[in-house]
Amino acid sequence: MSKKSVYVSLAATFAAVVLPGSAQAQQGATANLAGAYRCQPEPSPCLWPTMSIAQTGNTIELKNDKGVVADGKVTSPITISGNPPWNAIGVVLPDHSIQWSNGTKWRKQ
Secondary structure (H helix, E strand, O other), X not given: OOHHHHHHHHHHHHHHHHOHHHHHXXXXXXXXXXXXXXXXXXXXXXXXXXXXXXXXXXXXXXXXXXXXXXXXXXXXXXXXXXXOOOOEEEEEOOOOOEEEOOOEEEEEO
């Protein structure tokens, strides 16, 4: 099994097992993810120290500090997906940080 598959499985398991109360509390609501973020390496190193998210409804735009942009989508009240170059699934944690399937964590500033 590839390392990426392990992270995706871990993120999905985490969302299903640890956060069921959060999903029920926000059922039908779209997470507000817009803002600036700082990357924390957990366990993978960060390629970019700062990022931002712009959001319109369930559509998001991820942008790193080098100006690289990727489209994405809010897929549930606690999950998001990022298209290339991120190619990752994120779990929105109760503290509004995002744990990505690529092994990094973005903390909202």
